[in-house]
Amino acid sequence: MTDNYGYNNNELAIAWTNLGFVQKSLFGKRVKTILDSLNGQINFHTLTALMGPSGAGKTTLLKCVNMRSNSNLTADTQMFVNKYTDLRTCFIMQSSDEHILKGLTVSLCDDFEPLDINGNFDHNLNVRRILSELLLEDCADTCVQTCSGGEQKRLTVGLELVQQNKPNLMCIDEPTSGLDSNAAELVIQCLRELSERHRMAIVTSIHQPNSLLLSMFDQLYVLSKGGHCVFAGRP
8 A cells, every 4th residue: 555654854765564465376375475564764864774694575675665565555554655756666686687688789779768858857967977976987998798787786777867857766676686895895886875965765675785885875774684673773
């Protein structure tokens, strides 16, 4: 269920109470609890890490926050959105191959994104700004398949930002997966700056970050096995 949040909070993007998610069989029989009675909220201008061991339900919660997995929510789940701001969501999967267009350069990938623009929107200027914000200017003319893993991860984020109406709730599954520590820190630093600059709520699942990476997040939401929240707050 989605409704207006009960508090007068302009910075709140989305919140949930008693969020439960069950895995069901083909005939609808309850089989396994993935998320169990979770409470939490995500604010604009923040970068939030979803953490926990493998199988704790991080990706499932990420999809619930993105409103992509509502069919298996339990009956007492309540989801609330900001009543002052239209929520525009996007979901970035773990594999960059699901998003980028091979054979094109980095800048052409952005140019080929579908657009809904008016006459006052300078698309080329917007692309240049996004490439700059994601530190991709030096590889703008490089074919995407020859870019480094970190560059490809940042490009997948950029592809979501070339629209005139940019998403303000971005959910990213394991953006640092497969990257070395330096590349991972660069990705997270770019995400943090985007959240601040564009009034975005960015939520990422992340596995075993180092202490420096952890300190870059504004909020942590930690799950244990069985889908229980064991910590929610600042690093």
